[in-house]
Amino acid sequence: MDGYIIGTIIKAILVLAIISALAGFGTYIERKVLAFMQRRYGPMHVGPYGLLQIAADGIKLFTKEDFIPSGANRLIFMFAPIITAATAFIALAAVPLLPEFKLFGMTVRAIVADLNIGILFILGMMAAGLYGPLLAGMAQRNKWGLIGAARTAVQFLSYEVVTGLSMLAPIMIVGSLSLIDFNNYQSGGMGEWLIWKQPLAFILFLIAGFAETNRTPFDLLEHEAEIVAGYATEYSGMRWGMFFIGEYANMITIGFIAAIVFLGGFNSWGFLPGGLAIVLKVSLFFFLMLWVRASWPHVRPDQMMWLCWKVLMPLAVINVTLTGLWMMV
């Protein structure tokens, strides 16, 4: 029992450290990829290929003045970024990151907490994470912030239905909510990946995932061209940094869920061992998010609601119904 607790603590610290480092590295990758897609160089002067730009940004964020506007609700203003960052990492706790491996003669399972309702827990936690932007926007007494908060509510209520319904069909097929069961279900090679059985659910989940992490086609919350920085207008320094880390951690989480549920998870893929395979798949999703950001314009809030309620949700319901019929027959 003690060993279990110590192991869990070590795993939690490792996940926290690695994923926040990856989130920092993600900003570098994002800037580079966006730059290349616009035929620019991106950061290139700090360190080799601009790699130390992350460190420079980190130093800047840490040493910047932490500013709280005078009219703001201090307590909630200070509390909001912590919600975003914390829920992002709590959600990661239920994600199996890698296959089991042996270390010092012990079998290590690369999951902090193996819940038998893993996927629901992750979606619930990521949904709770949206309280961060909402509270931040409402607490800062800034018009742009308030618009950002209103858009958070609108966006949340729109996409959450689609996320749940699109996940329902794969859950029905596998018959479990545990991500490990999802992984084991697809252990028979590429032909058994759930994406072939549930292509529509995959697309719907991907679209909802973009909305969940507020990436570009649906980055209504802080669209710079319209509402300055939305919910983050008054934030500076490390509090803003926490929003940022939360967003990138959420991107990684969505990448893991999509990879595990639809793309065969961490089963070995051809000659690739499982650990490498899932890292590749998650990187693919991360790259897709950056690629889409470089390519597509973002939608208006009303278009977003139109898309979610009038197009995606009926499609998701039809998909669930068809899956049910197919399973009965």
Added chain:
Amino acid sequence: METFAFYFLSISIVALFAVTVWSRNILYSMTSLAAGMVLISGLFFILGADFLGVVQLIVYVGAVMALYAFGMMFFDATGVVKEKNAPAMTVFILGGLTALMLVVIFAAPSIANGAPAFYPPMAGANNPQAVGLVLFTKYLVPFEVAAIMLLVAMVAGIILAGKKMDRSLSKIKDAELEGGEAKDSK
């Protein structure tokens, strides 16, 4: 360990809901309500009802989010709301009596019988399955009724969201917006 967690969660929940009731700031009220709801899911986790805990989390996160939307529309979120409750005594007595009655109604059976579990945990069935079994046998009719109600609400939601979407707001003429004489051009 579990006892400690239970008392910690219970006290926190009561304190948070007290803030919800007594705070004059809409932001504090709603935030403590949301936090209390999240902590209630913690109680479910202690009881081993993981599924119900997560459902509590998901459902109330969404519900309180909608409440925030209304709060945002009607109040200044950073200011203090001036309440007008003139017959304070009447409200206090009525509210207190209702609360007392509810506590008695729900607490009396468990005090008398010592809270027996109607559906003890089944061997071999994990959490979601156990919930499903009860839901689709004993409580089938209420479940279906609730399902139909949700379907109605969903359709209503689509209609409300999609009502004016076929007309661009920027194309509505100024006179039409101001004068109120809705001369529809189409």
Added chain:
Amino acid sequence: MSLEEFKDRNIGTQNYRMLDLGESPKSGMEKFKQVVERSVKLELFTGLKVTFREMYKALFKKNMHTVKYPFEKMPIAPRYRAIHQMKRLLESGHYRCIGCGLCEKICIANCIRIDTRYDENQRKEVSEYTINFGRCIFCGYCAEVCPELAIVHGGRYETSSEQRASFSTLEDMLTPLEQLAEQSEFPGFGAISPNADENVKKTPLAY
């Protein structure tokens, strides 16, 4: 981008193409059709293709747009109005300025100050000439009004300084004597037109 392309502001002669947007749908059915058509034809992926192509070009064909600014610079337009230059007479090397004070008069930002006196030969001499570049708005009026083409605009555009008001004196702006041979006329604002010789007329002294 070559200088020729850069200077070409004539819209219509460049490689612009009109976008064929088609007609926007009217009825609900047409809108529905449009949505289905767009989803099935995967029009969105054209955008993804374009950005990927650009990335391929940038990474593997070294086709980058970036001008690494402090190390390389874009050519600026000849009529660009940056920090002023004072020109010299080519024959004698004396500055061209005759101290008429027109530039000081016309300057709408009041940033030019000129002072003159008689020198030992009883000729007018510029004793003090400063431009406050903290105030100058680079409108070009001084260059336009100057009858001697003495003050013109140069191409030095990196003008950041540590003080709000940084002055330039006549000596700062004058062409150095050793570079007199390379002194060229400013083709921009206030310069004489290419056919100036044809426009020269006798001063009407008949009356």
